[in-house]
Amino acid sequence: MSHPLTWLYAPGDRPAVVGKALTSGADVVIVDLEDAVAPERKAYALSATVDLLSDPHPVPVHVRIHTPRDIAPLASLPGLGGFRVPKVTHATDIHRIAEAFPGVPLFPLLESALAVEHAYAIASAHPAVHGIALGEADLRADLGLRYDSGLDWPRSRVVVAARAARLPPPAQSVHPDVRDLDTLAADCARGRSLGFLGRAAIHPRQLPVIEQAYLPTPDEVAAAEEVVKAAEAEAGALALPDGRFVDAAVVDGARRVLALAARA
Numbered sequence: 001m002s003h004p005l006t007w008l009y010a011p012g013d014r015p016a017v018v019g020k021a022l023t024s025g026a027d028v029v030i031v032d033l034e035d036a037v038a039p040e041r042k043a044y045a046l047s048a049t050v051d052l053l054s055d056p057h058p059v060p061v062h063v064r065i066h067t068p069r070d071i072a073p074l075a076s077l078p079g080l081g082g083f084r085v086p087k088v089t090h091a092t093d094i095h096r097i098a099e100a101f102p103g104v105p106l107f108p109l110l111e112s113a114l115a116v117e118h119a120y121a122i123a124s125a126h127p128a129v130h131g132i133a134l135g136e137a138d139l140r141a142d143l144g145l146r147y148d149s150g151l152d153w154p155r156s157r158v159v160v161a162a163r164a165a166r167l168p169p170p171a172q173s174v175h176p177d178v179r180d181l182d183t184l185a186a187d188c189a190r191g192r193s194l195g196f197l198g199r200a201a202i203h204p205r206q207l208p209v210i211e212q213a214y215l216p217t218p219d220e221v222a223a224a225e226e227v228v229k230a231a232e233a234e235a236g237a238l239a240l241p242d243g244r245f246v247d248a249a250v251v252d253g254a255r256r257v258l259a260l261a262a263r264a
Helices: 015-022 039-052 068-074 091-100 113-117 119-123 136-143 148-164 181-194 204-214 218-233 248-261
Strands: 006-011 028-032 061-064 082-085 106-110 199-201
Touching (some): 006 015, 015 028, 039 068, 068 091, 082 091, 091 106, 091 119, 106 119, 113 136, 119 148, 136 148, 148 181, 181 204, 199 204
Parallel strands (some): 006 028, 006 199, 061 082, 082 106
């Protein structure tokens, strides 16, 4: 499968909901031990997640931890696909986890102004980092933002940091209104224009909207096919019949479009 487009959160203290998430069609399921779980149910959520990950699943399963203490009981389980690490602010936060639990994929969540300032250092902190993402709800509160446009710069910062660290493009943060699918679609289009690829979700009904928004259009596929066909016929830089100049970077982009289109 090409890079995941849909990442579905499910609360760790509700095993039935997690079970439904695993059959929802999401590319990745994220079992949440943090915000979605009440304090008095944290211990149960961890225990239930240990049971869940004792066996592998067809869908990759990540765990958003509550504290680093959650990692030890989960790190060696066969069903674990990676850890979403909330509220990372420094590269040292990642070093400590990666050195204590080698080989486990880590996905830092940047949820404060300080984290955004350190985005590249966090993204490049360790080979265990497989991707980064924003936690926009906490970031909005930290910055005191009134309007969504205030997040444009942090979003671009994270996209650039991921690319500079040779990580996959980040997925967008969740859209909290699970019924307003029109706004979700428009916001996904905006995220795609900023360089995001895919999005986290909190309800299965959001998944097809996200996937459709991030799949290339027929016109984009046709243009990419033209570029790749021309590149295969002639090495080096070239011009297409309509006068567009094509170099290696354009060809690589066209191949990424076709890889995404293959999902459909």
